[in-house]
Each structure stands twice: as structure tokens, then as C-alpha cells.
Amino acid sequence: MAWLATGPERGPSIVSVGDQAARPSNAVSLPSIYPEWLGDRTFLAEHPARFCYVVGEMARGIATPRMVIEAVRSGCLGFYGSAGLPLAEIKEGLSEIKKALRADQSAWGANLIHSPQEPGQEAAVVDLFLAEGVRRVSASAFMRLTPDVVRYTALGLERLPDGTIKRNNHVLAKVSRAEVAEPFMSPPPEKMLRELVASGKISEAQAILAATIPVAADITAESDSGGHTDNRPAAVLYSSLCAARSRVAKKFGFDESVIRIGLAGGIATPSAVAAAFQMGAAYVLTGSVNQCAVESGLSEAGRILLAKAGPADVAMAPAADMFEQGVEVQVLKRGTLFAMRGKKLHAFYRSGASYETLSAADQKWLDDVLGEPFEAAWKATQAYIQRVNPGEAKRAEADGNKRFALVARRYLFQGAQWAREGTPGRATDYQIWCGPAMGAFNEWVAGTPLEPVENRTVRQIALNLLEGAARITRAGQLRAMGLPVSPQHFSYTPRLFE
Numbered sequence: 001m002a003w004l005a006t007g008p009e010r011g012p013s014i015v016s017v018g019d020q021a022a023r024p025s026n027a028v029s030l031p032s033i034y035p036e037w038l039g040d041r042t043f044l045a046e047h048p049a050r051f052c053y054v055v056g057e058m059a060r061g062i063a064t065p066r067m068v069i070e071a072v073r074s075g076c077l078g079f080y081g082s083a084g085l086p087l088a089e090i091k092e093g094l095s096e097i098k099k100a101l102r103a104d105q106s107a108w109g110a111n112l113i114h115s116p117q118e119p120g121q122e123a124a125v126v127d128l129f130l131a132e133g134v135r136r137v138s139a140s141a142f143m144r145l146t147p148d149v150v151r152y153t154a155l156g157l158e159r160l161p162d163g164t165i166k167r168n169n170h171v172l173a174k175v176s177r178a179e180v181a182e183p184f185m186s187p188p189p190e191k192m193l194r195e196l197v198a199s200g201k202i203s204e205a206q207a208i209l210a211a212t213i214p215v216a217a218d219i220t221a222e223s224d225s226g227g228h229t230d231n232r233p234a235a236v237l238y239s240s241l242c243a244a245r246s247r248v249a250k251k252f253g254f255d256e257s258v259i260r261i262g263l264a265g266g267i268a269t270p271s272a273v274a275a276a277f278q279m280g281a282a283y284v285l286t287g288s289v290n291q292c293a294v295e296s297g298l299s300e301a302g303r304i305l306l307a308k309a310g311p312a313d314v315a316m317a318p319a320a321d322m323f324e325q326g327v328e329v330q331v332l333k334r335g336t337l338f339a340m341r342g343k344k345l346h347a348f349y350r351s352g353a354s355y356e357t358l359s360a361a362d363q364k365w366l367d368d369v370l371g372e373p374f375e376a377a378w379k380a381t382q383a384y385i386q387r388v389n390p391g392e393a394k395r396a397e398a399d400g401n402k403r404f405a406l407v408a409r410r411y412l413f414q415g416a417q418w419a420r421e422g423t424p425g426r427a428t429d430y431q432i433w434c435g436p437a438m439g440a441f442n443e444w445v446a447g448t449p450l451e452p453v454e455n456r457t458v459r460q461i462a463l464n465l466l467e468g469a470a471r472i473t474r475a476g477q478l479r480a481m482g483l484p485v486s487p488q489h490f491s492y493t494p495r496l497f498e
């Protein structure tokens with residue numbers, strides 16, 4: 001508690017901090033701010049955690065079960081990086097999480113990623129989550145609602161004796177555009193509910209409940225981030241989603257408070273956390289910074305590279321799974337040539353080239369990048385594609401440009417695998433998804449106990465960010481009251497928490 005003196009002839013001034021006895025009779029009090037108080041308390045009521053802070057999912061188990069467990073034990077919400085993993089491995093990961101946590105440590109979930117290229121996968125993942133008692137999903141990459149996400153949420157609805165509706169299955173929808181957010185903020189379309197009832201996937205009673213509330217009570221606004229990103233500025237996106245919430249609430253007669261909006265992307269310093277909460281974000285979600293934490297599924301070699309990045313050391317590069325469509329992901333640029341090589345591969349593909357039509361110099365470049373002659377790379381690619389997608393393999397046999405694309409995709413995919421495993425001799429090909437947040441974090445922690453990678457645990461990262469954000473919020477509050485507050489009060493030096 002701080003005591004402030006005010007008077008008509010002077011601006012406010014701090015007369016005492018913490019000492020009530022020293023407080024003059026005309027003083028007004030300014031209550032303390034704690035990290036636990038930042039964000040929307042209804043978020044903590046719904047997802048039993050101490051802080052409105054989410055450790056976000058990172059694909060292919062980079063957000064490991066251990067990371068989720070540590071996030072929950074630290075008072076945060078954690079999402080398992082289940083995207084891109086085989087079902088059996090997801091199941092194993094979920095068991096590890098459940099075994100390590102008590103029943104009341106329930107603030108965790110897994111990633112439900114929209115997978116239009118793998119028919120049946122989304123339904124199988126939802127089935128697994130339901131069977132394994134996963135009560136929270138972060139739904140991402142959705143361009144529109146699908147029956148499986150609606151099935152997941154509807155199956156968890158329950159009418160309480162006081163008439164309110166309880167959610168037992170929570171969807172946190174991660175979006176970067178208002179038009180994608182709106183269907184998640186709205187009740188599911190009636191037709192979709194009718195079809196789910198008709199096919200016996202949900203009950204009539206569940207459909208009736210689902211028709212009265214938003215599909216997702218939590219919307220994560222994903223601004224410029226590591227991995228798949230629209231590179232949207234946080235302030236613009238957050239305001240746009242708030243406007244969408246107002247529109248949807250008006251349309252369906254909801255109170256706006258039934259939809260919380262959290263912020264992700266670029267959050268890696270106390271000022272970013274404070275700014276997000278100051279804007280009104282219900283919660284914050286971090287990604288890139290946790291990839292360099294000791295609990296991350298990324299190799300030590302990859303984590304060391306991340307720790308050297310500055311805010312500008314990132315670039316967009318072709319995504320392995322959507323290479324032909326020109327989809328890009330944000331990756332680490334410093335210490336690896338992946339982005340540059342990926343872009344060159346894509347430029348060749350776009351020009352209609354096949355290996356056979358490349359100049360001798362370009363063929364040599366490609367063989368060097370692949371680390372083997374193109375023909376050998378094609379044979380290995382062909383064997384795989386024949387197994388998973390025989391139609392595509394057949395098309396490629398007759399089309400050199402398609403063959404080129406498939407070999408390039410294999411190389412891009414391997415880049416992520418080499419980074420995860422820390423394959424020696426392949427560091428220049430590491431594909432490490434990373435946003436500018438990583439560099440901002442490195443600059444903030446330089447010369448502090450969080451500079452060495454071995455001290456970067458998800459707990460130390462989260463607690464320092466939150467503690468710093470509370471202090472900056474406090475400094476902002478004092479300044480808004482007219483007190484002179486110097487710039488150093490808007491900064492916070494990390495320390496190691498017990």
C-alpha cells in the first residue's frame with residue numbers, strides 16, 4: 001500500500017509506502033498490485049490457476065508433457081504440443097501429464113489443430129481427448145467451425161440446478177482474424193447441431209444448451225508470433241477482436257463478459273505483459289520464449305541458438321506441409337541458413353522448375369543443400385509418399401516440378417527434425433519456429449541470472465515476466481495520477497525465484 005498526499009496547490013506525491021502510521025490525515029491510499037491480480041479473475045475461476053498466464057502449445061511435442069507439468073505447478077495454464085504427433089504418442093504424453101498432476105491441478109490441456117489435409121485426424125484426436133479426459137483444448141488453425149470442435153464443447157455442457165450452464169470441456173480458440181473469431185464467439189450453427197444429434201454424437205439436451213452459448217469462452221488473439229502467423233500487430237488485432245465480440249454479443253443478446261480475449265504474440269518482456277493486461281486482455285499466452293526453456297523438446301544446440309537471437313533475427317520461410325500453396329512460417333534466421341534456402345527452393349518451384357531443368361550450378365547447390373544427390377533424395381521421398389498418398393506419388397512420377405516440391409518438402413520437414421534432435425553437421429539447416437519475442441526476451445535478460453539457458457525454466461520465465469509486469473503496471477498507475485515516474489521504474493531486472 002502506498003499513501004499519497006494530494007492538495008489543491010500541488011500535484012499528488014508519495015508520502016509513505018507500507019507505513020500506515022506515517023500517513024497524513026489528508027492522504028489517499030493506492031493499493032498494491034500483485035501478479036495474481038493481473039488479468040481477468042473469471043479466467044482463473046474457470047481454469048484453476050494462480051496467474052492469467054498460458055504456456056502455449058508448440059507442435060510435435062516441443063511443448064513437452066514436462067513443460068505442461070511445470071507450467072501448472074508454477075500456477076500457470078499449460079498446453080501440450082500435440083499437433084503433428086501420432087495418436088499413440090499423444091496418448092503417452094497425456095498419461096505422463098495426468099500421472100504427474102493431482103486432480104485439482106487441472107489447468108492444462110492439449111492442442112486441437114485443424115488438419116484439413118489429413119481427413120479423419122481431427123475426429124480421432126477429439127475422440128482421444130474425450131477418452132483421456134482432456135478438459136481443455138487450444139483450437140488452432142481453424143478457418144471455420146468444424147463439427148468435431150462443436151462436438152467436443154457440446155459434450156461437456158451441463159445445466160446446473162441454479163439454471164446456469166457449466167462447461168466441462170473448454171475450448172480456447174486461437175485466431176488472428178475477426179472473421180475466424182466470430183463463429184467461435186457465437187453459438188454453433190443450428191444445422192451443425194442438428195446433424196450432430198442425428199448422428200448420435202451429442203444428445204438433444206446438449207444441443208439445446210450449446211445453442212445458447214458461445215462455442216468458446218476464451219479467444220486467444222494471436223499477433224505476430226513464431227511459427228504460423230499472419231504477422232498482425234497486437235494492438236490492432238486485440239481491438240479488432242474486441243469489436244467482433246461487441247458485434248456478436250449484440251447479435252445473440254449475450255453479455256460481453258461471457259467471452260474473454262487473451263493476447264499472444266510478441267509477449268516476452270514485462271512491458272509486453274503489462275501492456276497486454278492494460279489493453280484489457282483477460283490472459284497472456286507465451287510461445288517462443290518457452291522454446292528455449294530447459295523443459296522444451298528442442299535440442300540443447302537449438303536452444304543455444306535461440307538464446308543468441310535479437311529481435312530482428314527472424315524471417316518468414318516456406319512451411320513444409322503447405323509448400324506448394326506458398327504458406328510461410330516465422331523462423332529463427334541467425335545461426336541457420338534455413339530461411340534463405342527454403343525461400344530459394346520455393347522460388348525455383350514457383351518458376352515451374354524441376355531438377356532436370358535447373359542449371360548445372362543450381363543442381364550442385366541443391367545437391368549440397370540436400371546433402372545427397374537429388375535422385376537419392378527423390379527415391380527416399382517417393383518411398384514415403386507412395387505409402388501415405390499413392391495418388392500424389394503417381395502425379396509426381398509424371399511431373400518434375402511436383403517431384404521438386406516433394407523433395408523440397410522433405411528437406412524442410414527434416415530441418416525441424418534436425419533442430420529437435422540437435423543433429424550435428426546440420427545446424428545450418430535447422431528449422432526453428434521463432435518470433436521476434438525471443439530477441440526481446442534475450443535483450444531483457446542480458447547480464448541477469450536468466451541469461452544462461454540452464455536457468456531458463458518455464459517457471460522462472462513466467463514469474464519474472466509477471467512480477468515485472470506488476471511493477472510496470474504500478475509505475476503506470478502512479479504516472480497516470482500525475483506523479484513524476486522515471487523510466488527505470490518501467491523496467492524490471494530478472495532474478496531467480498525460490
Ligand SMILES: Cc1cc2nc3c(=O)[nH]c(=O)nc-3n(C[C@H](O)[C@H](O)[C@H](O)COP(=O)(O)O)c2cc1C
Binds near residue numbers: 083288289
Ligand atoms: C516452436 C513453436 C511451435 C508452435 N507450435 C504451435 C502449434 O502446434 N499449434 C499452435 O496453435 N500454435 C503453435 N505455436 C504458437 C504458440 O503456441 C504461441 O501462440 C505463439 O508462439 C505466441 O507467440 P510468440 O511466439 O511471439 O510468443 C508454436 C510456436 C512456436 C514458437
